[in-house]
Amino acid sequence: MRFPYLGLEELKDTTTLFKQVVAEFLGTLILVFVGCGSCIGGEDEGDHQSKFVRIALCFGVTVATLAQALGHVSGCHVNPAVTAGLAAGGKIGFARGCIYVLAQNFGAIAGAGLLRGLVSTELRGGAGLGATGVDPNLSIVQAVGVEMMITMVLVLTVYGAAADENNTESVKGSAPLAIGLSIATCHLFAIPLTGSSMNPARTLGPAVITGNFAHHWIYWVGPILGGVAAGLIYQLVLKAPEKKNNYSPCSVVEGDVKLGDA
Numbered sequence: 591m592r593f594p595y596l597g598l599e600e601l602k603d604t605t606t607l608f609k610q611v612v613a614e615f616l617g618t619l620i621l622v623f624v625g626c627g628s629c630i631g632g633e634d635e636g637d638h639q640s641k642f643v644r645i646a647l648c649f650g651v652t653v654a655t656l657a658q659a660l661g662h663v664s665g666c667h668v669n670p671a672v673t674a675g676l677a678a679g680g681k682i683g684f685a686r687g688c689i690y691v692l693a694q695n696f697g698a699i700a701g702a703g704l705l706r707g708l709v710s711t712e713l714r715g716g717a718g719l720g721a722t723g724v725d726p727n728l729s730i731v732q733a734v735g736v737e738m739m740i741t742m743v744l745v746l747t748v749y750g751a752a753a754d755e756n757n758t759e760s761v762k763g764s765a766p767l768a769i770g771l772s773i774a775t776c777h778l779f780a781i782p783l784t785g786s787s788m789n790p791a792r793t794l795g796p797a798v799i800t801g802n803f804a805h806h807w808i809y810w811v812g813p814i815l816g817g818v819a820a821g822l823i824y825q826l827v828l829k830a831p832e833k834k835n836n837y838s839p840c841s842v843v844e845g846d847v848k849l850g851d852a
Contacts, residue, residue: 592679592680592681592825593680594677594678594679594680594684595680595683595684596683596684596685597682597683597684597685597686597687598683598685599683600682600683600685600686601685601686601689607686607689609663609664610663610664610686610690611664611689611690611693612693613660613663613664613666614664614666614667614668614690614693614694614697615693615694615696615697615700616660616697617656617659617660617664617666617668617697618668618669618693618694618695618697618698618701618791618792618795619697619698619700619701619704620652620656620701621649621652621653621656621668621698621701621789621792622697622698622701622702622705622791622792622795622796623701623702623704623705624648624652625645625648625649625652625720625792626701626702626705626719626720626721626792626795626796627648627705627709627720628644628645628648628649628720629645629715629718629719629720630705630709630713630714630715630716630719630720631709631713631714631715631716632644632714632715642777642778642781642782643778645720645777645781646773646774646775646777646778646781646786647774649773649774649777649786650770650771650772650773650774650775650777651770651774652770653666653668653766653769653770653773654764654766654767654769654770654771655766655770656668657752657765657766657769657770658764658766661752661766664690665682665752665753667690667694668694668697668789668791669694669744669788669789669790669791669792669813670690670691670694670695670789670790670791670810670813670814671741671744671745671788671789671790671813671814671816671817672744672745672748672789672817673687673690673691673694673817674687674691674814674817674818674821675741675745675748675749675816675817675818675820675821676745676748676753676821677821678817678818678821678822678825679749679753679821679822679824679825680825681753681821691791694791695790695791695794697791698791698792698794698795699794699795699798699799700795701795702719702795702796702798702799703795703799705719705720705799706719706799717800718796718800718802719795719796719799719800720796721785721793721796721797721800721802722784722785722786722787722792722793722796722809723784723785723804723805724783724784724785724805724808725782725783725784728783728784730805730808733783733784733805733808733812734808734811734812734815735812736780736783736784736812737780737784737787737788737808737809737811737812737813737816738812738813738815738816738819739816740776740779740780740786740788740816741788741789741812741813741814741815741816741817741820742816742817742819742820742823743772743775743776743820744769744772744773744776744788744816744817744820745816745817745820745821745824746820746823746824746828747768747769747772748769749820749821749824749825749828749829750824750828751765751768751769752765752769754824754829754830756829756830756831756832756833757829757830760830773788776788784808784809784812787809787812787813788813788816789809789813790809790810790813790814793806793809794806794809
């Protein structure tokens with residue numbers, strides 16, 4: 591297992607770091623603008639089920655799209671909990687991780703601000719900008735537990751589908767789509783309970799623009815705990831075994847002739 595590290599050497603290439611910060615800022619801006627925008631509008635409040643499906647699919651497909659577009663630049667974390675989980679598993683240094691989180695938070699606030707500017711507050715849900723909230727029938731501990739578990743699912747998927755370099759060749763299908771579907775699945779479960787944040791920045795953006803910070807800490811503690819737990823569990827228990835290097839000068843193939851047969 592790679593242990594968590596500070597990673598100051600990751601900051602030396604300022605050009606690459608700048609591109610990564612822009613990617614995280616822009617990706618989180620788009621996620622909040624489009625994802626939270628899916629919580630606004632529609633008909634009346636009676637058809638909750640179709641509303642939940644709409645929101646779940648929007649967040650999931652948006653993340654899959656962003657991962658395909660930005661993954662080669664920054665890894666497309668667009669989520670402080672994902673960054674925390676990857677840092678806990680030694681996949682990114684804490685220094686770059688902190689910069690990522692700052693970019694994600696500013697991107698989320700910018701995305702929510704853009705949504706406020708472009709969408710009328712007269713629309714259903716327009717005033718709330720898709721802000722997350724805890725069902726009154728849930729206790730605080732239960733709400734933290736829900737956010738922790740659904741974020742754990744997400745980060746485990748990130749590791750298995752994309753972050754485990756020993757497993758990438760065995761991944762079937764699209765890694766971005768797998769990650770997006772894990773988000774959609776957890777949203778279908780948790781939207782009625784906590785709003786299914788899974789992402790502290792996603793909750794921060796609307797909270798800052800609307801000034802509503804009710805239970806806000808839950809959406810930091812739960813997802814961060816889930817991300818860190820997933821990173822440690824995967825790296826300690828679930829990671830794919832390292833590939834053995836079977837290279838030998840006598841087994842190298844040159845053209846159609848094996849040198850070992852000469």
